[in-house]
Structures are given as structure tokens and as C-alpha cells.
Amino acid sequence: MMLREVAEGVRVHESECIQSNAVIVDGDAGVLLIDPGITREEMASIAADLRELGTAVAAGFATHPDWDHVLWHPSLGDAPRYGTALCAASIRDVLARPDWKEQVAEGLPPEVADDVPMELFGLISGLPAGASQVPWDGPRARVIEHRAHAQGHAALLVEDRRVLVAGDMLSDVLVPMLDLQAADPIEDYLAALELLEAVAHDVDVVIPGHGSAGDAAQLRARIEQDRAYVRGLRSGRMIEDPRIGSSAKPGWEWVSDVHEWQVERLTGGGGTET
Numbered sequence: 001m002m003l004r005e006v007a008e009g010v011r012v013h014e015s016e017c018i019q020s021n022a023v024i025v026d027g028d029a030g031v032l033l034i035d036p037g038i039t040r041e042e043m044a045s046i047a048a049d050l051r052e053l054g055t056a057v058a059a060g061f062a063t064h065p066d067w068d069h070v071l072w073h074p075s076l077g078d079a080p081r082y083g084t085a086l087c088a089a090s091i092r093d094v095l096a097r098p099d100w101k102e103q104v105a106e107g108l109p110p111e112v113a114d115d116v117p118m119e120l121f122g123l124i125s126g127l128p129a130g131a132s133q134v135p136w137d138g139p140r141a142r143v144i145e146h147r148a149h150a151q152g153h154a155a156l157l158v159e160d161r162r163v164l165v166a167g168d169m170l171s172d173v174l175v176p177m178l179d180l181q182a183a184d185p186i187e188d189y190l191a192a193l194e195l196l197e198a199v200a201h202d203v204d205v206v207i208p209g210h211g212s213a214g215d216a217a218q219l220r221a222r223i224e225q226d227r228a229y230v231r232g233l234r235s236g237r238m239i240e241d242p243r244i245g246s247s248a249k250p251g252w253e254w255v256s257d258v259h260e261w262q263v264e265r266l267t268g269g270g271g272t273e274t
């Protein structure tokens with residue numbers, strides 16, 4: 001059993017690849033599976049664990065339209081897979097390109113590229129725009145949509161369980177990765193952090209898309225840490241952050257490169273590039 005219970009009826013499967021978290025919420029007739037994972041093997045192992053628990057996937061949810069959040073595996077079954085309307089539209093645009101497979105493949109980390117199943121990639125049904133919850137038979141999962149990391153990005157607040165599934169926000173290993181396509185990525189990010197802060201008093205456990213789950217104090221600390229990082233980008237001053245530079249976790253040194261790239265893009269140091 002690779003699943004770890006982090007709150008009553010909420011389990012996490014952590015991938016070896018970029019510490020991706022798949023989140024499993026127990027429902028009345030099957031589970032809600034959020035961001036299922038990266039490799040065939042690990043998704044099949046989640047399916048096997050669910051069988052062992054006497055349950056199966058009743059619904060899926062993708063927090064945002066990045067490749068590592070819209071994968072699926074046949075063993076997980078053919079439950080509906082939801083995302084926000086914008087998430088679904090964005091991934092549909094990807095799938096409409098004749099060479100989408102090659103394009104996606106180019107972005108995969110080489111060490112897992114061969115293990116990533118592409119056959120059910122991105123088959124996301126969009127919720128109605130502004131939908132407030134995931135339509136499924138289980139604890140209410142409130143959709144908190146915001147534009148910060150990506151278009152159509154949403155966190156889910158599993159209200160009764162006091163769990164916030166944050167998508168690619170509030171990580172202890174990744175600095176905020178801004179959506180540089182947006183008109184105002186910095187203000188978008190700060191606004192999203194405020195949305196998450198507004199529900200913090202309802203949360204005992206935060207689960208980021210990548211990294212470690214944290215408690216209520218961690219949630220507040222991560223919001224502050226991310227806000228400081230983004231404000232640092234805005235001011236152009238030197239950013240000190242434990243996730244980059246010499247204090248980065250071993251294996252995560254590349255986050256410093258992401259950081260340098262963001263600084264260059266946002267401070268105009270790199271000039272215009274499209």
C-alpha cells in the first residue's frame with residue numbers, strides 16, 4: 001500500500017518524479033482522484049491499492065492543464081475527469097494540434113519520458129464556468145479557481161475534511177512559478193494567495209502538487225513565504241528563499257534556474273521574447 005492517510009478519508013500518493021502528489025478522497029460510492037500522478041506504474045499501483053481497499057475511482061479532477069496534472073491510466077477506469085472550464089479549454093487546444101504528442105514529449109523529464117502514458121492524456125471535462133464544487137457523490141470539494149500558476153488553475157477545499165489541495169501553489173520545494181503568458185502575472189499571483197489565505201482558517205492540512213503536505217501553521221507560513229517571493233520579484237530586489245540557492249533541497253537545484261529565468265523575464269532583463 002503506497003497510499004498515506006493525511007486526514008480522515010484523504011490519502012496521498014507521492015511520486016518519485018518531482019514529488020508529485022496524487023490525492024484520493026473517499027466518497028459514498030468510490031473516490032475522487034485529484035492529479036493522478038506521472039508514470040504508468042504508479043497510477044496502476046494506485047488502482048491496485050484502491051481495489052485492495054474495496055473501492056474505485058468515481059471521479060477525477062485536474063487542478064490545471066500542465067502535462068503532469070492531466071495524465072490517466074486505463075487501470076483507473078473511465079470515471080469522468082473534471083477541471084475548470086478554462087483548464088479543459090486550454091488542454092483541448094493542446095490536443096487539437098496535430099503534433100501534440102511530440103510537443104508534450106519534448107517537455108517531459110527524460111528520466112521518466114518512456115514511462116508516461118499518453119493514451120488518455122488531457123481528456124478533461126470542463127465544469128461550468130464559475131462552478132463552485134466538483135459534481136460527485138462524496139464530501140463537498142469546493143473549487144477555488146484563480147490565475148496564478150496557470151490558466152484555469154484551481155485548488156480544491158475538501159470542506160468536511162479540512163484539507164486544501166493546492167495544485168501547483170504553496171510548495172515547500174518549488175518557488176511560485178508564475179504564468180508568464182498572463183498580462184499581470186505578479187498581481188494575479190498575489191490575488192491567488194489572498195484567495196487561499198481567505199480559507200486558511202478552514203484548513204488543517206495543505207497538500208501541494210509537488211512537495212510535502214503541511215499543517216495549518218505550515219499553510220500560513222507557505223502563504224507568507226510565497227508572498228515574500230512574489231513581492232521580491234515585483235520589487236526587483238535580491239530574493240532570499242530557502243527553496244533556491246545553496247539551501248535548495250538536493251535534487252531540486254533546478255528550481256534556482258526557474259527562479260533566474262523568472263527574474264529575467266519579469267524585470268525585463270532579457271528584453272522582449274515571445
Ligand SMILES: [Zn+2]
Nearest residue numbers: 066068168209
Ligand atoms: Zn505540476
